[in-house]
Amino acid sequence: MAYYVPLGIRGVLFRVGTILIGILGGIVYFLAARRRRRSVVPPSMAFSLPD
Amino acid sequence: MKILVAAVQMASDVLDVPSNLQRADDLLRSSHKQGVELAVLPEMFNTGYSLCPDFGPVSETAEGPTITHLRRRSRQWKMGIAAGFVERDGRHLYDSVAYVDAEGNVGIYRKRNLVFWERYRFQPGRAPLVVSTPWGRLGFAICADMIYRKVWEGYRERIDLAVVSAAWPNFACRDSGRRHWLLGHVGPLSSSIPERVASDLGIPVVFANQCGETRTIVPLLRTRIEDRFAGLSSICDGRHGEPVRADDEPRLLIAPITLHRSKGPKSWPITSPSAFAGSCSASAPS
Numbered sequence: 001m002a003y004y005v006p007l008g009i010r011g012v013l014f015r016v017g018t019i020l021i022g023i024l025g026g027i028v029y030f031l032a033a034r035r036r037r038r039s040v041v042p043p044s045m046a047f048s049l050p051d
Numbered sequence: 052m053k054i055l056v057a058a059v060q061m062a063s064d065v066l067d068v069p070s071n072l073q074r075a076d077d078l079l080r081s082s083h084k085q086g087v088e089l090a091v092l093p094e095m096f097n098t099g100y101s102l103c104p105d106f107g108p109v110s111e112t113a114e115g116p117t118i119t120h121l122r123r124r125s126r127q128w129k130m131g132i133a134a135g136f137v138e139r140d141g142r143h144l145y146d147s148v149a150y151v152d153a154e155g156n157v158g159i160y161r162k163r164n165l166v167f168w169e170r171y172r173f174q175p176g177r178a179p180l181v182v183s184t185p186w187g188r189l190g191f192a193i194c195a196d197m198i199y200r201k202v203w204e205g206y207r208e209r210i211d212l213a214v215v216s217a218a219w220p221n222f223a224c225r226d227s228g229r230r231h232w233l234l235g236h237v238g239p240l241s242s243s244i245p246e247r248v249a250s251d252l253g254i255p256v257v258f259a260n261q262c263g264e265t266r267t268i269v270p271l272l273r274t275r276i277e278d279r280f281a282g283l284s285s286i287c288d289g290r291h292g293e294p295v296r297a298d299d300e301p302r303l304l305i306a307p308i309t310l311h312r313s314k315g316p317k318s319w320p321i322t323s324p325s326a327f328a329g330s331c332s333a334s335a336p337s
Contacts, residue, residue: 001164002200005244010233018166020271025170033174036107036142042115043068043108049076049120051127 052312054186056255057082057090058304060284060297062263065099066109072097072117075134076124078303083128085305088186091214091259093284094135094162094194095146100218100261100280102168102268110139113157118149125151131184133259135193135216143174148191148216150182158182160191164199167269179205187211187312194219197244198237207252211310215245218261221281221299225264231276234269242283246294249287255308256287262299 003011059078063071075092082090094100097117098109111117117136125132131152138147138159146162146169161176162169179202182189190210194217196202206213221238222231230236245258262282268275282299286306295306 003198004200004203005198005240005247007198007237010236013233014237017269017271021167021269022165022170024270025165025168028171029174032105032172033142033144038141040110040112040139040141043111049073 052186052310053307054088054310055086055305055307056257056286057085057087058257058259058284058286058297059090059092059096060260060262060282060300060302060304061093061096062280062301063093063096063099063261065101066103067099068097068109068117071099072120076120079124079128079130079132081303082305083130087130087305089131089212089214089257090133091216091257092132092134093259093261094148094216094218095137096135096216096261098137101265102172106137106144106172107139110137110144112139113149113159115139118151118157121149122151122155122157125153126155129153131189133189133191133214133216135218137173144172145176146173146193147176148193148214150180150189150191150214152182152184160193162193162196163202164196166195167267171270181206181210187310189214191216193217197248198240203248203252210252211254211312212308213245213248213252213254213256215256215258217241217258218265219281220265220267220276220278222267222276223278225277225279231267231274231278233272234267234276238281239283241281242285242296245285246287249289249294253290253311255289255310256285257308258285258287259304260284262297262301 160180190206219241222234261280287294
């Protein structure tokens with residue numbers, strides 16, 4: 001995917017890294033998401049802000 | 052048409068939602084008192100931005116406490132608010148921005164271009180988000196989204212104002228000031244890209260970044276940089292005048308912008324599948 005600003009040779013490294021991280025990260029994410037419960041429990045937070 | 056907008060540059064404590072919400076609320080209140088009509092908060096302003104074992108416990112739907120609170124403020128203060136948060140949709144987590152309007156409607160944009168550790172924790176979004184407002188059409192991007200040409204080409208002629216919410220680091224060791232060999236030059240882009248987009252697309256850009264200390268982790272490189280968020284939030288008024296820019300300290304940046312609603316096609320509906328929780332601002336502008 002092309003960059004909006006020229007990044008030079010670093011852009012190539014950045015792109016390759018992003019692809020590799022995308023693959024590895026995708027696997028890690030998939031495994032974590034599979035363990036997560038489908039139902040959403042709203043986080044319990046105690047805060048009261050003045051009107 | 053001129054409106055007053057705010058880019059809220061704040062530091063967030065990691066996983067301390069009540070404290071971050073309190074800090075943001077004070078800044079939103081100050082914005083409201085100064086007549087701001089649209090305020091933009093940074094990416095993941097409520098949870099903080101850092102690699103955590105699991106964002107699940109602090110993730111929220113649009114009915115969660117953070118967005119519910121912002122909706123209340125938005126209605127109360129007649130102000131549009133864009134704010135980054137960790138969105139939960141079933142088993143999936145997204146790095147998202149919610150836009151709430153004065154009627155309490157919510158539109159949600161999910162970050163499409165995840166970088167570094169983000170892909171380990173989030174699912175990428177699939178679509179842009181364009182929201183029609185009384186001032187014109189707003190388009191949204193989150194942090195690293197803005198370095199990709201495709202993002203801005205997708206919005207060209209389709210929006211009247213770009214909103215960018217970010218947690219963009221400076222990639223320089225905070226003790227020595229030395230920049231990272233690969234990423235060091237990316238830090239200053241947080242300042243130059245919004246200005247370039249404003250000039251190129253001819254629209255105002257409101258860019259709100261986090262500030263304060265952080266730790267940048269790049270998995271494959273086994274890189275860990277003890278750095279700071281770049282700050283440098285900005286409000287660029289399209290091709291009008293000079294951008295207003297913050298430094299790297301907490302700031303409430305407020306400036307007027309000029310909107311030209313006649314630009315581009317007359318309508319381009321919301322395209323994000325995640326766009327609506329309840330009735331959304333996709334409705335025709337009043």
